[in-house]
Amino acid sequence: MATATKRACDACHRRKVRCNGQQSCANCSQAGLTCSYDTIPQKKGPKGNRAKVISELRLKEDRKKADHRRQDSAHNYGSPTSSPSSPSRSTFLTQELIDGCTDSYFAQLYPTMPIMQTEQVWALVAEMDTSLEAYCLLCSFCAFMLIQPGIEAKAGQDTKPHIGSCSRASLGRGLLDEALRQRKDYNYTENPSVNAVITSFFLFGCFFGLDKHNTAWFYLREATTLAQIIGMQDEETYTNGSHMATTSMRRLYWLLFVTERAYALQKHRPLTLHATINLPSVADDPSKPIAGFIHLVNLYRPFDDTFIGLWNKSRTDCSTLWLANLQTQLLQALPAVLDGTETQAADLRTSQHWLRTIVWQLSITNGFLSSTSTDSSMTFGYPIEIAKDLVAVTSQLSQRSMEVHGVGLIEKLFDVACTLIDVMSCVPIESPTFGIGPQDYLNHLVHLISTLRGGKSRYLPLLITKISDTLPSHMAASVTQPMMPIKVEQSPEIPFLQHHDSSETQSSNTSSPYSTPPFLHYYPTS
Numbered sequence: 001m002a003t004a005t006k007r008a009c010d011a012c013h014r015r016k017v018r019c020n021g022q023q024s025c026a027n028c029s030q031a032g033l034t035c036s037y038d039t040i041p042q043k044k045g046p047k048g049n050r051a052k053v054i055s056e057l058r059l060k061e062d063r064k065k066a067d068h069r070r071q072d073s074a075h076n077y078g079s080p081t082s083s084p085s086s087p088s089r090s091t092f093l094t095q096e097l098i099d100g101c102t103d104s105y106f107a108q109l110y111p112t113m114p115i116m117q118t119e120q121v122w123a124l125v126a127e128m129d130t131s132l133e134a135y136c137l138l139c140s141f142c143a144f145m146l147i148q149p150g151i152e153a154k155a156g157q158d159t160k161p162h163i164g165s166c167s168r169a170s171l172g173r174g175l176l177d178e179a180l181r182q183r184k185d186y187n188y189t190e191n192p193s194v195n196a197v198i199t200s201f202f203l204f205g206c207f208f209g210l211d212k213h214n215t216a217w218f219y220l221r222e223a224t225t226l227a228q229i230i231g232m233q234d235e236e237t238y239t240n241g242s243h244m245a246t247t248s249m250r251r252l253y254w255l256l257f258v259t260e261r262a263y264a265l266q267k268h269r270p271l272t273l274h275a276t277i278n279l280p281s282v283a284d285d286p287s288k289p290i291a292g293f294i295h296l297v298n299l300y301r302p303f304d305d306t307f308i309g310l311w312n313k314s315r316t317d318c319s320t321l322w323l324a325n326l327q328t329q330l331l332q333a334l335p336a337v338l339d340g341t342e343t344q345a346a347d348l349r350t351s352q353h354w355l356r357t358i359v360w361q362l363s364i365t366n367g368f369l370s371s372t373s374t375d376s377s378m379t380f381g382y383p384i385e386i387a388k389d390l391v392a393v394t395s396q397l398s399q400r401s402m403e404v405h406g407v408g409l410i411e412k413l414f415d416v417a418c419t420l421i422d423v424m425s426c427v428p429i430e431s432p433t434f435g436i437g438p439q440d441y442l443n444h445l446v447h448l449i450s451t452l453r454g455g456k457s458r459y460l461p462l463l464i465t466k467i468s469d470t471l472p473s474h475m476a477a478s479v480t481q482p483m484m485p486i487k488v489e490q491s492p493e494i495p496f497l498q499h500h501d502s503s504e505t506q507s508s509n510t511s512s513p514y515s516t517p518p519f520l521h522y523y524p525t526s
Contacts, residue, residue, distance in 0.1 A: 009021075009035050011025075011036075092171055092178075101142045115201075116198070120244075132183070132186045133186065136199055137202070140175075146175065147206050179203065194248070200223035201256065217263065224256050224260060233274070233276045233277065238250055238277065251280050253273070254293075257275070260272065261308075262408070265303065265308075265311065270308065282294070289339075292340035292344030292348060295335075307362075310366075311358075320378060323363045327356060327360075328377075345401070346401040351412065353416060356386050357386055360382050360419070380426070383416070386416060386419075387445065391441050399452065410454055410459055413445055413448060413449055420441065421467055421471060424438050424442065439478065439479060
């Protein structure tokens with residue numbers, strides 16, 4: 001039989017309610033609080049907000065429980081799955097949501113982000129009730145898929161019953177917060193796993209999509225650091241483990257390799273990963289379009305520590321011949337016909353011409369350009385040629401194949417357009433008697449950026465302002481008028497894409513654009 005006391009328990013005393021003095025008292029049992037009599041009695045004070053008090057008491061208990069879980073996990077670095085207490089589950093992370101995000105990932109993102117297999121996702125779902133690591137990975141994965149506005153949900157992914165009026169983006173941010181909160185409850189840094197690397201990568205993608213680039217860089221660097229701790233940069237690491245596990249791990253390393261280089265160029269960051277292991281093999285997964293992913297890796301391989309050092313102005317050992325050879329290498333990096341999806345073609349072709357623009361920017365920064373050079377890549381007007389090639393590609397691509405890449409692709413289009421504007425303002429341009437010219441290319445890029453979701457609200461105003469401030473008034477007026485995009489025909493015997501995937505969907509994102517450096521003072525004034 002419960003014994004009664006002559007004073008109120010600690011919780012009832014704090015809440016200023018009548019206590020029956022039992023252990024546990026009726027009020028604590030009803031409110032789900034721990035009943036204790038540890039506090040030394042004090043003089044009575046004025047009544048307070050009881051609802052607020054009970055919330056504070058519950059929050060205090062939740063924090064104590066989290067501290068206990070954190071202390072327990074500190075003694076078990078390498079096995080978060082064996083945590084004595086199951087992770088608190090978000091009511092948003094339902095099986096229906098996981099299935100929808102998984103379907104969308106394999107339908108739209110897998111060709112350019114082939115780091116998970118269907119079997120791996122099933123294994124994570126089976127472990128999520130007992131493993132904090134699996135649960136955090138699934139939370140970050142679903143958050144990443146929901147935060148990307150252009151990732152279209154598949155049939156059956158109706159999350160409204162679970163989130164009420166909550167939007168996809170809000171649900172994504174909620175799952176992001178959940179992943180970050182639960183990840184504090186186990187130590188994933190001392191003996192990290194591949195799943196920890198993937199989680200950090202998805203966290204990077206979430207914050208990149210939310211336009212929080214400092215935080216995004218933190219988690220990208222965390223992912224590359226964990227990868228190095230595991231030894232993913234050593235070929236010997238891939239001799240152990242199952243074929244599926246080592247194949248996915250190899251692709252993960254090269255995805256981090258490409259992402260770090262693209263981010264280093266866009267945000268002027270240093271590199272940590274290098275081409276120290278073998279490339280993925282198409283034979284490892286013949287049913288999936290992995291060839292395009294390998295082409296993407298090859299596009300970024302030349303942008304090593306030497307180039308990034310020159311780009312970030314930490315070194316100066318550059319030459320005209322070296323940059324000219326790099327331009328030639330970029331032109332030859334992709335085959336005339338890409339055997340893959342239309343989404344892959346959009347990413348590869350846009351990245352190729354954007355990287356050509358980056359190399360040209362470094363060339364002009366170092367004063368290597370000349371109006372009399374026999375190599376067109378070493379002339380002031382080379383961005384016009386790049387814009388022409390980019391327009392020829394994008395005029396044949398569907399809007400959804402470009403939108404699925406979100407802000408990354410829009411930033412590249414924006415940068416090429418800004419560079420073209422600078423060149424048009426300084427280099428004498430003859431109006432073509434027949435056909436199209438630089439002004440038409442710019443019109444096409446302006447129209448394309450305004451059409452892609454995420455481009456009109458964020459990038460178009462910046463582009464129009466740059467046009468108005470840089471180009472002559474008569475030219476600026478004609479460019480800023482709404483126009484239909486032009487179409488530049490490819491050679492009929494050399495199609496740029498062999499296979500198209502009709503399952504690709506629309507995308508967008510909102511992030512700060514990568515601004516083109518001012519080049520005007522490099523151009524000849526006469």
